[in-house]
Amino acid sequence: MFLPNVLAASSLVSVQPGLIFWTLVTFIIVFFVLKAKAWGPILQLVEEREKQISAAIESAKRERAEAEKLLADQKTAISEARRQAAEETRRNQQEMEKFREELMAKSRKEAEELKLSARREIDEQKTKAIAEVRAMAVDLAMEVAGKLMSERMDDSKHRALAEQFVKGLPLSGSGNAGVRRSA
Amino acid sequence: MRKAMVLFACLFVATAWASESGGHGEGNEPSVPDYILHHVADTNDFELEVPLSHPIHLGAIPPIRIGSCAPVMTDHGLQAPTGWPGLMAGCLDLSITKHTVMMWLAALLLIGTILIWSNRDKTKMVPRGTGANLIEMLVLFIRDEMAIKNIGKEDGPRYVPYLLTAFFFILFMNLLGLVPWMATATGNLAVTAGLALCTFFVTQAAGIRSAGLGGYLKHLTGGVHWTLWIIMVPVEILGLISKPFALTMRLFANMLAGHIVLFFLIGLIFILGHPAVAAVSVPFAFAIYLLELFVAFVQAYVFTLLSALFIGMAVATGHHHDDHGHADDHGHGHSELGPSHDHGKAHA
Amino acid sequence: MVEQEPPKKVASDGSELGSMARHMRAAEPYVSAVWKLVGGAVVGVLGGYWLDKKLGTAPWLLLGLSLLGICVGFYGFLREMARLGKRK
Incomplete structure (x- = not known):
């Protein structure tokens, strides 16, 4: 009873090279069959799928980034437009202001000029009038003096006299007429 | 599978009852250890085991032997390998045995x-x-959790088909052994040794691929002066072989032990000789059977995981050698290997 | 050798590796060093024994090869440890 047991047990731990050979052969055949028919296609499919998924995620990310960029662009464009519009308004206002000021200045200048010319005219007229009045006064004085003295006075001699007299008269009008005269 | 388990349990209960009616100790009945050892042993006789009785002989496949195979006469008949000259004597015994057939059956079922x-x-x-x-x-699990986590993102995917085949092949052989009247091919040392040899070859190929042939050989010499190679090279080779050896023993011992425990629990009924033992040992055997189902998966997983780990370490050794100034050897090796230039480039 | 360090970091970054693989890889040089020490003796003894049996020179080859194996193993071990220490 003991010996067969030992023999059987020793056959458990003995290695039959033939079986190793068959194991290797079987394994290699199974490996190549399954690699060609199952693992290869499955792994390829899985890789393909992973590639697609990662590509999809990538493209989604990219698209989102693009959309965000677009949005940001648009935002900046809008704000830029708004800023430009404000700038434009401001510039317009400024220009208008400037134009108004210019206009005002021009009109003021014109008014000033008008006033000046009017004054000049007035002065001229005044001087002319004063001169006339003087001439008239001289004539009158001479006539009066002639009548008073009832004698025919030498016209030019007496005229010079009268003029001298009139010149000595205090000016009744504006003082500056007298000043101008004396100058 | 559930049907098979129920069948299995019924079988054993029936066996227990039969033991009472049939009695035991008649002398020509096989003893329990004999029965167990006979069950797990590999033969080229095919028989349908009948509980408590002599098996029904289904016939034998004639042995196939290659080489100089004059039979060595022994007292115990012509039981291979004791009765025949071994491989050392130039005889390769390619007989189709029970475990060979089981392996082929598993392979066919798997494919x-x-x-x-x-x-x-x-x-x-x-x-x-x-x-x-x-x-x-499962493919994704083995690729992501085993190949990539143990070998690396770069080299891992290349070894996925191998790991997948090893996992499923071992799993199918393990599971086939749990079907009544079938045998566990992975409970045979030669089968596990063959599988471990596959891992060994793949590991060495991975090492050569990653370090280049020069770097691989350099690693094999252990970095000592050439006069000491006569000692160092065998040491390194033994070191390389130790890993697949561990794989072989682990798978073999686990698959065999489970079966022996299972049968022994049932055999307890006959050893103690009382049917009441069945009330305890059959549920126990059933639990062990369930455990065996689990173990069938775990051992396939462990074998694959360790294979991946070993391949990864071989790949890492190659990388590690690159960094220690064997760049010239590396490039040279790659030019010999041909289609693996991409790898070298990744380093440069 | 020093300037080759950065590419190594890039090539075998190892972030995707599981913790077991990382630890095994880290331990591998030490295991290999210890194996050199032990394996040298083992190879010396077994080789000597086998050769003695083959050539009928017992016990000289066993003694000689054992001694040689132990020495070579020790030498290999020290060398490996020195290299590991330098790398650190």
């Missing part, structure tokens, strides 16, 4: 199952159906 389940609409990116989903889940 059939995987091909049926992976045959799906290839234009659709998403699998449809339980089988296709299951396979894809």
Whole structure:
């Protein structure tokens, strides 16, 4: 009873090279069959799928980034437009202001000029009038003096006299007429 | 599978009852250890085991032997390998044994199952159906959790088909052994040694691929002066072999131990000789059977995981050698290896 | 050698590796060093024994090769440790 047991047990731990050979052969055949028919296609499919998924995620990310960029662009464009519009308004206002000021200045200048010319005219007229009045006064004085003295006075001699007299008269009008005269 | 378990349990209960009616100790009945050892041993006799009785002989496949195979006469008949000269004497025994047939059956079942389940609409990116989903889940698991986590993102995917094949092949052999009247091929040292040899070859190929042939050989010499190579090279080779050896023993011992425990629990009924023992040992055996189902998966997983780990370490050794000034050897090795230039470039 | 360090970091970054793989890789040089120490003796003894049996020179080859194996193992171990220490 003991010996067969030992023999059987020793056959458990003995290695039959033939079986190793068959194991290797079987394994290699199974490996190549399954690699060609199952693992290869499955792994390829899985890789393909992973590639697609990662590509999809990538493209989604990219698209989102693009959309965000677009949005940001648009935002900046809008704000830029708004800023430009404000700038434009401001510039317009400024220009208008400037134009108004210019206009005002021009009109003021014109008014000033008008006033000046009017004054000049007035002065001229005044001087002319004063001169006339003087001439008239001289004539009158001479006539009066002639009548008073009832004698025919030498016209030019007496005229010079009268003029001298009139010149000595205090000016009744504006003082500056007298000043101008004396100058 | 559940049906098989129920059948299995019924079988043992029936056996227990039979033991009472039939009695025991008649002398020509096989003893329990004999029975167990006979069950797990590999022979080229095929028989249908009948509990408590002599098995029904199904016939034998004539042995196939290559080389100089004059029979060595022993007292115990012509039981291989004791009765025949071994490989050292120039005789390769290629006999188709019970475990060979089981292995082939597992291989056929595996190929059939995987091909049926992976045959799906290839234009659709998403699998449809339980089988296709299951396979894809396992494929992804082995790729992401084993290959990439142990070998690396760069080199990992290359070894996925190997790891997948090893996992499923071992799993199918383990599970087939749990079907009544079948045998566990992975409970045979030669089968596990063959599987570990596959991992060994793949590991060495990975090492050569990553370090280049020069770097690989340099690593094999252990970095000592050439006069000491006569000692150092065997040491390094032994070191390389120790890993697949561990794989071999682990798978073999686990698969065998479970079966022996299972049978021994049932055998307890006959050893103690009372049917009441069945009330305890049959539930225990059933629990062990469930455990064995779990172990079948775990051992396939562990074998694959360790294979991935070893491949990863071989790849890392190659990388590590690159960094220590063997760049010239590296480049040279790659030019010999041909289609693996991409790898070298990743380093440069 | 020093300037080759950065590419190594890039090539085998290892962030995707599991913790077991990382630890095994970290331990591998030490395991290999210890194995050199032990394996040298083992190879010396076994090789000597086998050669003695083959050539009928017992026990000289066993003694000689064992001694050689132990020495080579020790030498290999020290060398490896020195290299590891330098790398650190």
